[in-house]
Amino acid sequence: MLNPTQLEISRRNLLITSAAAAAATSALPLSAAAQTSQTETELTSTVAFAVNGERRELNIDNRTTLLDALREHLHLTGTKKGCDHGQCGACTVMVGGRRVNACLTLAIMHEGDEITTIEGLGQPGNLHPMQAAFVKHDGFQCGYCTPGQICSSVAVLEEIKANIPSHVTTDLTAPASASAEEIRERMSGNICRCGAYSNIVDAITDVAGTRA
Structure with a gap:
């Protein structure tokens, strides 16, 4: 059985340990927020290309497909999202005069390219x-x-x-x-x-x- 002196020491150690743990826990969100901010910066890029003869510049997630850049960012919804796996051709556009499946290529891969969608044909x-x-x-x-x-x-x-x-x-x-x-x-x-x-x-x- 612990004597009163030992109990006091144990109680003091418990309080010190709890305070240290609380301080460490409170610091975690700040560190996580800093890491998140850094990650978001690393995952975005600015890309500029000509779409239907007009120069457009976007700051987008590096993982954004050309299809989503056209539809969601430039609101050129004539280009359709079908299978989203390059199998149906509904998202076909022309890049430099050559046809591509916009769902299979990233927007940041087309820096400086000439892109034509259905809206640009007529x-x-x-x-x-x-x-x-x-x-x-x-x-x-x-x-x-x-x-x-x-x-x-x-x-x-x-x-x-x-x-x-x-x-x-x-x-x-x-x-x-x-x-x-x-x-x-x-x-x-x-x-x-x-x-x-x-x-x-x-x-x-x-x-x-x-x-x-």
């Missing part, structure tokens, strides 16, 4: 030829995939014009053609769940024929 009353052809040939039904389909279609004709072969090109020495087989292959990354594929091919063929 507007009501001044449609791009491909937009007009989609209307003419009923190349859409629900319309959700249409912005990606049209951006991809425009880029496909540029690929053919540049004589870039596809997986179905049989003669690599001959000029690339805008045949139905070529168009279907090159557009295979853009899914239309409504099934308007034949009409989409007709629209692209129409524009390709007009150019020719």
